Amino acid sequence: MTLSLTSTAKTYPDGTRALMPTDLDIPQGEIVSLLGPSGCGKSTLLRIIAGLEKPDEGARLLFDNEDFTHLPVEQRKIGMVFQSYALFPNMSVRGNIGYGLKMQKLAKSEINTRVDEVIALCQLEPYATRPINALSGGQRQRVALARAFAPRPRLLLLDEPLSALDAALRGQLRDELAQLLRSFGITAIFVTHDQDEAMAIADRVAVMSHGKIAQIGTPEALYRAPESEFVARFIGAAMPLGRHIETDTLHFETGSLTLPAPATDKLAFVRAEDVRLDDNSPLRAKVISVTFMGTHYRIALQGLAPEPVFALHAALNAPKVGDTVGVSIDPAAILMLPNEKKAA
Template structure:
């Protein structure tokens, strides 16, 4: 199903603009993430798509061309997975998955066939007769997905589906969720504030800020070509270098860097993985702290720019705090963005 939103906005009481007029198209079978900090409007947008919130007058919501703007939630044929999963603790896995189908009044044979289908898709056969209270967090997530998909919804909506899990389990289930959503082949939209989660799962990511979509694109496009300072900082933690631009050179407290081109009126950003320790590098910095993270070191650097910088170093050893080091940054790894109004 193709989802099309036109001029979708939401104003709450007291003239609070939770969502500014938004246009968005999600293609058949596409997985889209709404990514942003708390209060940016992503959950409001998801609830409007579901029919749980009514958009401001003038909005249009279309499912495969059908106008569902004023349709109530129960008529939109939406599948939803919430943070809490909202499973029935007194029912088995099979009972939870089949409950919505029973409420639709489907024949018993069709219910049984659909339940078996999603149990197989979600690899839940060994747990089918267990109560959901006997399952792990990851298994419960799979039950919630199976229950949402069993009625064959037109679109699947997920609201922070991994946020209730601990960090180690989130990483494991993030990859599992990406596989399951593609196996379903269903149009899916999920809300998250976790950039790693969005980039690992989604075909496209819509980065939201202050009630609007700041930029939308593939994870690679957002990371490599952010359109705004907000997107550069939020996706990949880009750091501002500051300094003074003169032609195609950036002058910093710790030295000068060549730029890809002369860029007056721009700010320059860099990501931690693009700062290299290099004895012949043009920049000088003092090591403030070193954190060992297993696959690499995270080194805090002072004196090279007006603000502290961090570098990711994958060598077998790292400099000690207090040492002076030389740094290099390849010109093509710098991110140049137009200055934003103060």
């Protein structure tokens, strides 16, 4: 493995456990996202890898089998892109990209060669002589990436790289960021609280909760086979379903569904795209809200579960609030997850 973390934890002097003992292996060239809500430990883990936080005793961090647990920041050969980009407004694009190379006291010819190389890679040629404050948000992101990549780091770390941008720009730059990171061919780790961002960019996503990695896998694996209620809710907003399960039958107030396999002591969850309005279904629910989303309606239904269940309804019109409608759910789309409260 290119990067290997063993028993990496962080406890602050007041006793706060920001990160529980964590193991993580990342192969060469892989892009991994640390995804989770505020306070889950993702930024702490990133800062430990960068050398900005000191881990608890017993941690071991290896890069290509070289132990860098106690190396200072400047010796780790790690590039960082911060949330604010931290660019120098009084310097041109070239000046920003070459700044770190000057600090390394490289020859001027080598600096120029590397700056030219990353400017071309990041498609910044038309902006090379412009000051930073004359650039758009997307152009600044590319400059920040170019500056981090110019020293040829062995690892690139990104801390919420898109959070400073407005929503309209975010989607466009998310795809651009994914493309650039892959063109670099570098091992990269980025922190985000945005599941769409993580799923679109990363090869693997580590979902974190309460200082631990709850599950790690490809975006497809996390979405289709979550291992816990937390992951199912966080990735794809899965909703609890049904009143109770008896062997292989999920019971509702107005009907039941036969599950593909016995699921005693488990909980059923479903995602909105798998809930359909169907006049021929015996399952009934009351419409409590209708939201037009452009390509579809998002309809909240009462009566299928203790909390509202949402359906995505792609049609030219929608039922009215207060209507009772038929609902169908493919049993194969239902996620059967451990009953964590019962297990505890």
